Structures are given as C-alpha cells and as structure tokens.
Amino acid sequence: MPRPIRFVKYAIPARSPDLLRRPRLLDFLHENLHRKLILVAAAAGYGKTSLLADFADDLDSPVAWCRLDDSDRDLSALVVDVVNALQQAFPAFQSALPSLLAEVRGSPEQLASMLAREIESALDEYFVLVLDDFHLIEDASPIIPFMDALLANLPEQAHIIVAGRAIPALRLAT
Numbered sequence: 001m002p003r004p005i006r007f008v009k010y011a012i013p014a015r016s017p018d019l020l021r022r023p024r025l026l027d028f029l030h031e032n033l034h035r036k037l038i039l040v041a042a043a044a045g046y047g048k049t050s051l052l053a054d055f056a057d058d059l060d061s062p063v064a065w066c067r068l069d070d071s072d073r074d075l076s077a078l079v080v081d082v083v084n085a086l087q088q089a090f091p092a093f094q095s096a097l098p099s100l101l102a103e104v105r106g107s108p109e110q111l112a113s114m115l116a117r118e119i120e121s122a123l124d125e126y127f128v129l130v131l132d133d134f135h136l137i138e139d140a141s142p143i144i145p146f147m148d149a150l151l152a153n154l155p156e157q158a159h160i161i162v163a164g165r166a167i168p169a170l171r172l173a174t
Helices: 023-031 048-058 075-089 108-122 143-153
Strands: 037-041 063-067 127-132 158-164
Touching: 023 048, 037 048, 048 127, 048 158, 063 075, 075 108, 075 127, 075 143, 108 143, 143 158
Parallel strands: 037 158, 063 127, 127 158
Antiparallel strands: none
C-alpha cells in the first residue's frame, strides 16, 4: 500500500525574518556546490535546517528537500521519499521505482543505480537534493550502501547535501 504524501516533509522550511544570516557559512556552501556531496553536521539546535533553508532561498537552481524521519530507516520508504522530493521540485519527473519496489527486491546498490539512471535520463537541470535529519536513519543497515552507490552514480547536474547531528559513515573518497 502506498504511503500517503506529506507535503510538509518535502517543503523547504520557510525562512524566518528573525533568522540571523550566516554569510560565511552561506559562502562556504556556495563555493562548494560543485562537489557531489556536502555534509552539514552539528548538534541539535545549531541551525542546520535554518542555514540550509536560507541557502536554498539563495540558490537560482531547484532544490528538492526531504525531511527524514524514522520511517526512512526502511530503504523502500527512503527511495519513495527521495522520489517524492524530486517530484516536488520537478513536477514532470516520473519514476518507476515506487511502483517497482514491491516487485524488485534488489540490493541497496541496485536501487541507487536505478534511481541515478532515472535522474540522469529525466533531469538535465542542475539541482540540489537536501536530506535533512540524516542522523535519524544512518545506522539502518541498507542506508549507507544505498547512499554510497547513489553518490557514485549521480549525474553531473545532481548534488546532495546531507544534514545531521554527526558525520555519517559514507565513503567520501572513491
């Protein structure tokens, strides 16, 4: 049974007018956006989400946002949520993955490769995918292999920002 879409999960948080802008950190993000992955790690309450919402507001490129939660510890749920986030940013993006998940019991690497191929064939525009609250799911066994494979297979125009309370055990040098 498909999970109901909760649009708030895929919405870029509204920027508060009282938010203190952090130009040094925003500049750092802009200067490193050419990288396939940017990690933003800090303890609770340090403003990771606010910083990234401010950054998303600054960007001229589309931003797909996914606020992760405990349900995303399940790889199928994570894949569906990433696809939903991409569809929020790119309404024309269609993915066969959510309907195939029940039939395809592939490895995390296979699912990541399939998703990367769909992104490459359907999205030629430069974009950023933000995965917020990654610390809630990173210790689930299929998540790190999925993310490693996704990062290895993403096309040039796709970039991921992972935000959480710790640096995840991703293979950062391949």
